[in-house]
Amino acid sequence: MSDGSIPIGVRRPMRPLGIAASGLTAQRARIDAILSNIANAETTRGVDGTPYRRKSVELQEVSFQEAFEGATETGGVEGFGGVRVAGVTEDPSDFILQYDPKHPDSDEDGYVLMPNVSIEDEMVDMMTAKRHFEANASVFEAIKSMLRRAAQL
Amino acid sequence: MLSRLIGSDTATAQLKEGLTTSSRAVTSIAHRVSNAGTPDFAEALDAAAAGNEGEVDLEREMVSLVDEVIRFETAASLLQKVYQQVRSSIRER
Numbered sequence: 686m687s688d689g690s691i692p693i694g695v696r697r698p699m700r701p702l703g704i705a706a707s708g709l710t711a712q713r714a715r716i717d718a719i720l721s722n723i724a725n726a727e728t729t730r731g732v733d734g735t736p737y738r739r740k741s742v743e744l745q746e747v748s749f750q751e752a753f754e755g756a757t758e759t760g761g762v763e764g765f766g767g768v769r770v771a772g773v774t775e776d777p778s779d780f781i782l783q784y785d786p787k788h789p790d791s792d793e794d795g796y797v798l799m800p801n802v803s804i805e806d807e808m809v810d811m812m813t814a815k816r817h818f819e820a821n822a823s824v825f826e827a828i829k830s831m832l833r834r835a836a837q838l
Numbered sequence: 839m840l841s842r843l844i845g846s847d848t849a850t851a852q853l854k855e856g857l858t859t860s861s862r863a864v865t866s867i868a869h870r871v872s873n874a875g876t877p878d879f880a881e882a883l884d885a886a887a888a889g890n891e892g893e894v895d896l897e898r899e900m901v902s903l904v905d906e907v908i909r910f911e912t913a914a915s916l917l918q919k920v921y922q923q924v925r926s927s928i929r930e931r
Contacts, residue, residue, distance in 0.1 A: 827906075834910065
């Protein structure tokens, strides 16, 4: 269950918590991709020998239609709402050409192909992901307090 | 006798309805917030069609969240009082 969607068998009253948790997982996956991009911002030799390509996580909405009605008590994953990680995509944009004749991977003219990662963009993305993560954490806390309150009745 | 306290035409029933409404509202908020970073998120696209920016407004969602939690807490407290009344009326004569 690494895609972050609500696992099969989450009991009905706990499903709102599952929705918030799916948001936390999705944002953490986004942050993982950003960390990888920053760590490899100067990697000129990736796994296939070419410079590292910027990775991004693709998020997908999980249908919310049956969150209240329809879905059976331990129904499928679909229909509970929330978000899931659909996959990791690579940014197809061009590598950055940089003049650095001393670099071991430079061509005969002294140019090196650098990864298509912009540290500034990554930092901005990181802030957004962090803010979304915190929002999901707040929702999680709120739902938890409501469930606890309901149990005290 | 009890139906006057917790029957379907009493304030108790409305309080129970309130709890359900709040928890459903919070579930919707959870769904929107969890999809705040999702491109092509249907509800955000609807908002874009209605003239708002096509993005989940996190601040507004947080305000509605607090609103719903407080409503829930209030309804739960009032409901608890009713159940206490019922309990003590059963125990004492």
